[in-house]
Amino acid sequence: MESGGNxxxxxxxxxxxxxxYFYDPEVGNYYYGQGHAMKPHRIRMTHALLAHYGLLQHxxxxxxxPAKDRDLCKFHAxxxxxxxxxxxxxxxxxxxxxxxxxxxxxxCPVFDGLYSFCQTYAGGSVAGAVKLNQGGSDIALNWAxxxxxxxxCEASGFCYVNDIVLAILELLKVHERVLYVDIxxxxxxxxEEAFYTTDRVMTVSxxxxxxxxxxxxxxxxxxxxxGKYYSLNVPLDxxxxxxxxxxxxxxxxxxxxxxxxxxxxxxxxxxDSLSGDRLGCFNLSIKGHAECVRFMRSFNxxxxxxxxxxxxxxxxxxxxxxxxxVALGIELDDKMPQHEYYEYFGPxxxxxxxxxxxxxxxxxxxxxxxxxxxxxxxxxxxxxxxVQFQERxxxxxxxxxxxxxxxxxxxxxxxxxxxxxxDWHRI
Ligand SMILES: [Zn+2]
Numbered sequence: 001m002e003s004g005g006n007x008x009x010x011x012x013x014x015x016x017x018x019x020x021y022f023y024d025p026e027v028g029n030y031y032y033g034q035g036h037a038m039k040p041h042r043i044r045m046t047h048a049l050l051a052h053y054g055l056l057q058h059x060x061x062x063x064x065x066p067a068k069d070r071d072l073c074k075f076h077a078x079x080x081x082x083x084x085x086x087x088x089x090x091x092x093x094x095x096x097x098x099x100x101x102x103x104x105x106x107x108c109p110v111f112d113g114l115y116s117f118c119q120t121y122a123g124g125s126v127a128g129a130v131k132l133n134q135g136g137s138d139i140a141l142n143w144a145x146x147x148x149x150x151x152x153c154e155a156s157g158f159c160y161v162n163d164i165v166l167a168i169l170e171l172l173k174v175h176e177r178v179l180y181v182d183i184x185x186x187x188x189x190x191x192e193e194a195f196y197t198t199d200r201v202m203t204v205s206x207x208x209x210x211x212x213x214x215x216x217x218x219x220x221x222x223x224x225x226x227g228k229y230y231s232l233n234v235p236l237d238x239x240x241x242x243x244x245x246x247x248x249x250x251x252x253x254x255x256x257x258x259x260x261x262x263x264x265x266x267x268x269x270x271x272d273s274l275s276g277d278r279l280g281c282f283n284l285s286i287k288g289h290a291e292c293v294r295f296m297r298s299f300n301x302x303x304x305x306x307x308x309x310x311x312x313x314x315x316x317x318x319x320x321x322x323x324x325x326v327a328l329g330i331e332l333d334d335k336m337p338q339h340e341y342y343e344y345f346g347p348x349x350x351x352x353x354x355x356x357x358x359x360x361x362x363x364x365x366x367x368x369x370x371x372x373x374x375x376x377x378x379x380x381x382x383x384x385x386x387v388q389f390q391e392r393x394x395x396x397x398x399x400x401x402x403x404x405x406x407x408x409x410x411x412x413x414x415x416x417x418x419x420x421x422x423d424w425h426r427i
Contacts, residue, residue, distance in 0.1 A: 006334040017138035019059040019327050020131045022124035025312045027144045030117040033109050037311045040117070042189045045317035045341045050324055052339040058328050062128040065117035067166070071126060071396055074397065075165045077153035084114045084160060091093040094360045110157035120160045121145050125163035125306060129170035130395050132264055139303045139327045143320045146268040146308030148188040149214060156332055157186065157214060158309075165194045167266060167304060173261030173393045176200065176386050181253060182207070184270020184308040185280040185291050187233070190195055191268075199229040199385040202260050204272075206249065207317065208281060209235030219370065220239030222377055230378050232256075234370060237361040238281040242288025244362050249292055256301050261384040267296050269323060270308025271316040274281055275355035278311035283355045286319045293323045303327075318351050339379065 028044025050056055072081045082104055083095075092099060092110045097104040103174030111117075147156035148164055164180065168191070171178045180195075182188035182205040195201035209218050223231035236273055236408040270313055272280040298305055305327060310316035325332045334350045335340070342349065 019139045020137040021059045022064045022142040024120045024414030042313035042316045046320045048339045049321035052337040064123040067122040080153040103154045122163040125167040128304045129167040133174040139304045143307040149190045162190045164191045171264045177260035177262045179265045184269040185273040187216050189216045197225045199230045202230045203234045205235040230380045239283045239358045239360040241283050255378045257379045259357045264302040271310030271319045285355045290323045294325045
């Protein structure tokens with residue numbers, strides 16, 4: 001039951017993995033509004049880099065089917081989903097009470113195509129989970145997903161529906177235990193809350209804590225009831241660098257993998273933890289950030305990689321492109337190939353950029369205390385819990401469409417690369 005048809009060959013880290021990449025060419029057209037920090041265009045920039053680095057031909061490129069109402073309602077309240085489907089920029093003035101009730105309007109504005117945007121990014125994450133469940137790939141990628149703040153009946157922090165919770169629910173149909181790891185600079189509160197009282201999902205969030213959105217994620221918050229010690233939080237301070245970050249990430253996640261033995265893992269790769277992020281205050285390099293991907297991949301457990309935050313969009317595209325290379329086991333040239341968004345990447349035109357000289361406020365002593373506390377929590381988990389399955393529930397029906405063809409599960413054909421079609425390149 002545990003493996004769900006997946007049997008990944010163990011071996012050296014360099015062993016190739018079968019990777020499925022979910023991308024909808026429409027996603028870059030959604031626009032939160034003037035001045036808003038969240039820019040779906042970054043997903044299209046990432047895709048362009050992947051194309052020009054030649055990575056698309058090494059993975060299965062799939063256009064996800066949009067999530068349906070009933071898929072979203074597996075986590076979200078019906079009236080909240082009804083509201084998201086119905087609201088438009090034109091009608092919002094008549095819905096002030098509802099807007100307030102569902103926390104839509106400020107950080108989470110109403111924009112054209114909002115509901116189809118939600119269906120698109122959620123569809124990609126659920127399809128990634130289905131793909132892993134079916135053993136169709138070892139790693140699935142959906143850079144449009146990872147919107148970890150959305151709640152059951154409330155939008156929050158630029159997130160409307162929680163694609164991560166929906167993907168975890170899908171993975172739970174096959175796997176007894178699912179691990180969720182979050183390296184966005186913000187606490188993964190929506191996912192933690194959804195699974196706070198269960199031991200079937202373990203959540204581990206590394207984030208800035210202290211006078212910072214969303215305010216939750218204290219080290220002492222560890223889950224409740226059956227879920228006690230299955231929600232872990234790693235609170236960090238400004239300026240954390242690669243070495244400090246990995247001095248926590250590797251021992252903690254290594255221990256989690258040893259004691260929890262998840263059947264599948266979701267890694268939310270929010271890129272606002274990178275140095276120089278418009279909203280962030282950490283000092284990670286892309287290689288430091290990607291080291292989390294490399295480390296997770298080394299366990300040979302079905303892995304769903306998702307996006308998340310990230311507001312200096314040239315660096316977001318750099319990061320997720322490099323991390324796609326890590327997933328594939330392909331090291332990319334630092335010199336960037338020419339492509340339609342090349343001008344964003346000047347003056348260096350390189351994949352990597354140096355972190356800053358900002359102060360690292362995480363002292364060695366503080367890091368050691370955090371590490372010891374987390375390892376202490378993990379020592380309280382004696383063995384991996386198991387559940388009795390009666391019957392495997394049916395997979396969510398999300399017939400995927402190959403980017404180039406409408407006939408399902410076919411390999412990407414580089415000759416029909418959609419990049420040659422210019423109308424979807426610019427907003
Ligand atoms: Zn974030």
